[in-house]
Amino acid sequence: MGIIEIKDLTKKYHNHDNDLIALQDITFDIKKGEIFGIIGLSGAGKSTLVRMMNYLEKPTSGKVSFEGRDLAMLSDSELRAVRKDIGMIFQSFNLLDQTSVIKNVTFPLEISGIGKKEAMERARELLKLVDLSDKEKEFPSKLSGGQKQRVAIARALATKPKVLLCDEATSALDPKTTEQILSLLKKVNIEMGVTIVIITHQMSVIEKVCDRVAILDKSRIEEIGNVKDVFKSPKSQIGQKLIFGATVNKDVDFEKEVGKKYLRLAFDGDVTDRPILADMILETKCRVSIFYANTKVIEGKVVGQLIIELPNDSEQQKIIKDYLERSGVSSWEVE
Amino acid sequence: MVDLNLYIVAIKETFFMTLLSSAISYIIGIPLGVLLYSTAKDGLTPNTYVYNTLSLVVNIFRSIPFLILLILVLPITKVIVGTTIGAKAVVPPLVISASPYIARMVESSLKEVDFGVIEAAKSMGATNMQIITKVLLKESRPSLFIGAAISITTILGYSAMAGAVGGGGLGDVAIRYGYYRYNQEVMLITVVLLVIIVQLLQSIFMGIARKSDKRL
Numbered sequence: 025m026g027i028i029e030i031k032d033l034t035k036k037y038h039n040h041d042n043d044l045i046a047l048q049d050i051t052f053d054i055k056k057g058e059i060f061g062i063i064g065l066s067g068a069g070k071s072t073l074v075r076m077m078n079y080l081e082k083p084t085s086g087k088v089s090f091e092g093r094d095l096a097m098l099s100d101s102e103l104r105a106v107r108k109d110i111g112m113i114f115q116s117f118n119l120l121d122q123t124s125v126i127k128n129v130t131f132p133l134e135i136s137g138i139g140k141k142e143a144m145e146r147a148r149e150l151l152k153l154v155d156l157s158d159k160e161k162e163f164p165s166k167l168s169g170g171q172k173q174r175v176a177i178a179r180a181l182a183t184k185p186k187v188l189l190c191d192e193a194t195s196a197l198d199p200k201t202t203e204q205i206l207s208l209l210k211k212v213n214i215e216m217g218v219t220i221v222i223i224t225h226q227m228s229v230i231e232k233v234c235d236r237v238a239i240l241d242k243s244r245i246e247e248i249g250n251v252k253d254v255f256k257s258p259k260s261q262i263g264q265k266l267i268f269g270a271t272v273n274k275d276v277d278f279e280k281e282v283g284k285k286y287l288r289l290a291f292d293g294d295v296t297d298r299p300i301l302a303d304m305i306l307e308t309k310c311r312v313s314i315f316y317a318n319t320k321v322i323e324g325k326v327v328g329q330l331i332i333e334l335p336n337d338s339e340q341q342k343i344i345k346d347y348l349e350r351s352g353v354s355s356w357e358v359e
Numbered sequence: 360m361v362d363l364n365l366y367i368v369a370i371k372e373t374f375f376m377t378l379l380s381s382a383i384s385y386i387i388g389i390p391l392g393v394l395l396y397s398t399a400k401d402g403l404t405p406n407t408y409v410y411n412t413l414s415l416v417v418n419i420f421r422s423i424p425f426l427i428l429l430i431l432v433l434p435i436t437k438v439i440v441g442t443t444i445g446a447k448a449v450v451p452p453l454v455i456s457a458s459p460y461i462a463r464m465v466e467s468s469l470k471e472v473d474f475g476v477i478e479a480a481k482s483m484g485a486t487n488m489q490i491i492t493k494v495l496l497k498e499s500r501p502s503l504f505i506g507a508a509i510s511i512t513t514i515l516g517y518s519a520m521a522g523a524v525g526g527g528g529l530g531d532v533a534i535r536y537g538y539y540r541y542n543q544e545v546m547l548i549t550v551v552l553l554v555i556i557v558q559l560l561q562s563i564f565m566g567i568a569r570k571s572d573k574r575l
Contacts, residue, residue, distance in 0.1 A: 078482055107484035118479035122498050122573045132483040135493065163573040176479075183483070 025092065026053025027187060027219050028077055033086035035072055046072045048243045050086070054187075059213050059220045061230040061251065063266060064240035070223045073240065074189050077221065078110045079103055091186075108136060111180030111218075115192035117172040119164040125175050126151065126160035132182045143182075150178035154208060170201035177208060187219045188212065194229055202226075206233045227266055231255060239263045256354045257290075264290075285334040285341060286358040289348065291319060300353060301330070308347050310340045331358060365532060370552065372446040373528035376518040377560075380453035381511045387458040391417070392465025393491055399466075403477075403487045417459040425456050425517045429524055446527035449518060457514050464506035468499040501572035508564030512557045519553060529553055 033050040036043045047069045054060045064070045075081040076088050079095045088095045090106055098106060119128050126147050133143035151157050154174035164172055173193060180188055190209065194202040210233050213220050222234060230237050230251060237254050239247040239262055246260035258264045267290075280286060289300075305312065312332040319328025334341045348355045395417070397403045398410040423431070429452045433443050436451045472495055480494045496503070519530030529549045537546030569575065 080478060080481055104484035104486065107482055110482070112479065112482040114475055114479060116473075116475050118473070118475040120476060120494065120498060122500055122571075124573075131480075131493070135480075135483065135485045135489045165574045179483075189482075 027056040027091060028054040028221070029087075029089040029092075030054075030073075030077075031087045031089075033073075033076065033083050033088065035069070035076065035081065036084045045243050047076075047083075050245055052238055052245060052248055054219060054221060055236075056186075056219055057213075057217060058235040059209070059222065059233050061222045061224065061234035061237040062240055063224055063227065063230050063237060064262075065225060065266075068240040069243050070225075070240055071191055074112075074191050074221060074223045077187075077189055078107050078112060108132070108183040109185050110187045110189060111183070111185035112189040112191065113173065113176045113180050113193045115195045117164070117169075117176045117196075119172055119175055119179070121164050123163070124160070125156065125162050125164065125167070128164065128175055129178045129182055132179060136183060146182060147178070150181055151175075153181075153212075154178045168201075169197050170204055173197065173201075173205050174208065177205075177212070181212065181216070181218070185218065187221065190220065190222045190224075192223055192225070194226065195224065202229070203232075209233060239266065256352075257356070280358075281333075284336070286315060287332050287334055287344070287348075287355050288358050289330040289332065290354040291328050291330070298351075300351060301332075304344065304347050304351070308340070308343045310335055310344050312344065365536075366529075366548065366552065369527070369529045369532045369549070370556070373515065373518060373530075373553075373556065376446050376449050376453065376521070376526070376528055377511060377515045380450050380457060380518070381507075381514050383450070383454045384457035384461050384510070384514070385507070387454065388461030389465050389496075391458065391462035392469065393495070395462055395466040396469040396495070397487070397491070401474075403490060417462055420455065420459040421463070423456075425452070425520055426523060428452055428456050429521060429526075444525045449521035449526040449528075453514055453517055453521070456517060457510065460513065461506070461510050464510055465503065468502035468506050469495050471502050472498045501568045501574075504564050504568035504571060508561050508568065511560050511564065515553070515557060515560065529556075 030053070031051050033047060034045070035047040036045050038044075050073065062070050062073060072081060076083050077090075079088065082096075090110065093106070095103065095106065120131065123131070126144065129147035129150055130140075130143040133146060134140075138146075148157065148160070151160055154177055156171060156174055156178070159167065159171065159175075164175065167175065176193075177188075188209070193209075194205050197205060206229060209220055209222070212218050213233075220233075222229060224230060234251045236249065237251045238245050239254070239258075239260060241260070241262035247254060247258060247263045254263060255267055258267045291300075301312075301314075304310075312334060314330060315333050316331040317328070319330070334344060345355065391413070395410065395413055398406040398413070400407070400410075402410075420428075429449070432452045432455055435455075436448050437443050439451050440447045442448050476498060477490055477494060480490050485494070518526070518528055519533070522528060522530030522532070522534040525531065529552055533546055533549040536542045537549060
């Protein structure tokens with residue numbers, strides 16, 4: 025049983041005469057203790073999906089359960105109690121601008137009726153966790169983006185939630201700060217056992233911290249699985265597009281010779297610091313020619329694809345494929 | 360030469376009318392403004408019926424010229440303060456006129472609060488009441504003070520109009536001595552005094568607004 029279970033979820037918006045479908049037939053579970061990523065292009069419905077996990081938005085049909093309780097069946101006050109078990113952070117941080125850092129962190133405790141002294145103690149602990157102890161009297165406007173997000177994380181953790189929802193939490197941050205926030209989230213996940221749901225459009229975020237990933241496109245889940253598996257060989261079109269940074273299947277146009285076999289190699293940022301093709305040729309002693317290459321650097325990592333023409337000998341073809349598999353390079357034959 | 364004492368009494372009366380009316384108007388206007396904000400289409404508890412009704416009432420009161428309202432509510436004034444002349448008697452019409460105006464000012468200040476912050480509070484399990492008192496009214500404080508500067512100086516302007524019906528204050532002096540007796544000197548002095556008071560109130564409230572804004 026997942027800590028959050030989503031079943032047949034559909035969300036439609038009424039816009040004058042036509043219905044806009046934001047999400048359709050979404051079903052998946054988020055397991056306790058994992059870091060679950062949801063990736064998709066803008067407009068894919070990610071933010072709507074995450075907002076239904078704490079019922080900030082209500083589904084048109086379908087069910088969202090938290091720890092086995094259907095959120096639709098809860099009274100307002102029960103729902104508010106559940107929300108204290110589900111922290112949330114946002115792209116734009118959403119701190120109280122007119123309130124000091126420490127008061128921002130005590131805010132969720134204050135509205136839960138926890139005494140001032142206890143709240144301050146807890147807030148100081150959390151500010152220590154996010155490494156902002158020296159900023160407790162500052163106001164948010166004096167902080168950098170990364171510091172603001174750390175305050176937001178401390179605030180979201182104040183009520184000791186079981187789940188932390190992150191809605192594009194690193195999208196407004198530079199790569200270095202993103203890295204810091206992600207390691208903080210990982211720390212929160214491991215040390216405090218908080219289940220984390222990450223919504224993002226950045227593949228690198230998923231790759232760095234997530235255990236499992238769901239790929240959302242055009243209101244539906246196109247693909248879901250362990251991050252390792254999905255990254256290695258994405259099955260959906262959108263998955264390939266997001267992971268390889270280019271359209272993999274369709275757009276490459278070259279004249280195939282009849283009877284020849286072509287192999288597509290995908291680089292996902294892990295292996296391109298090695299001269300993989302040169303190594304392959306040296307080790308397998310097989311001659312291949314490059315037919316097409318398209319790689320690019322995305323956030324410091326090389327992603328892309330390479331299409332090679334295989335030797336005619338099927339024995340050699342097998343050697344090449346085996347080599348690639350051993351080296352951790354995804355490859356498949358071009359149809 | 361008009362007695363200096365006359366001006367002092369008039370200034371006192373003007374301040375009395377303006378500040379008392381403003382205070383009462385805010386006591387009425389803040390809840391009204393919150394109600395307008397909350398029941399609006401994208402508010403905390405959207406309610407088209409309540410919003411439209413309230414909005415209509417507010418607009419009706421705002422469209423009645425103050426001088427007309429002053430006379431229209433005379434019976435009510437009589438009941439509340441027991442008289443229809445003097446500075447005291449101007450307070451009820453000022454409040455009736457200013458409260459809807461302030462309600463709109465408050466509504467617009469609350470609308471400036473970033474929706475994301477409200478969403479964050481909701482995600483923490485805050486009740487609507489907590490969102491109003493601890494998020495909306497707090498986050499919009501600088502804007503509320505700027506609104507107060509505008510509202511109070513407007514009320515001051517209205518209070519001067521009350522002179523037309525013997526309401527006391529600087530407006531009263533301006534009309535009785537300056538206009539009816541055609542004493543240009545009195546006219547000029549009262550106008551200058553009014554300008555100074557408006558400047559004073561405006562800069563005090565803008566100062567508070569600036570000081571209270573932690574974003575700066």
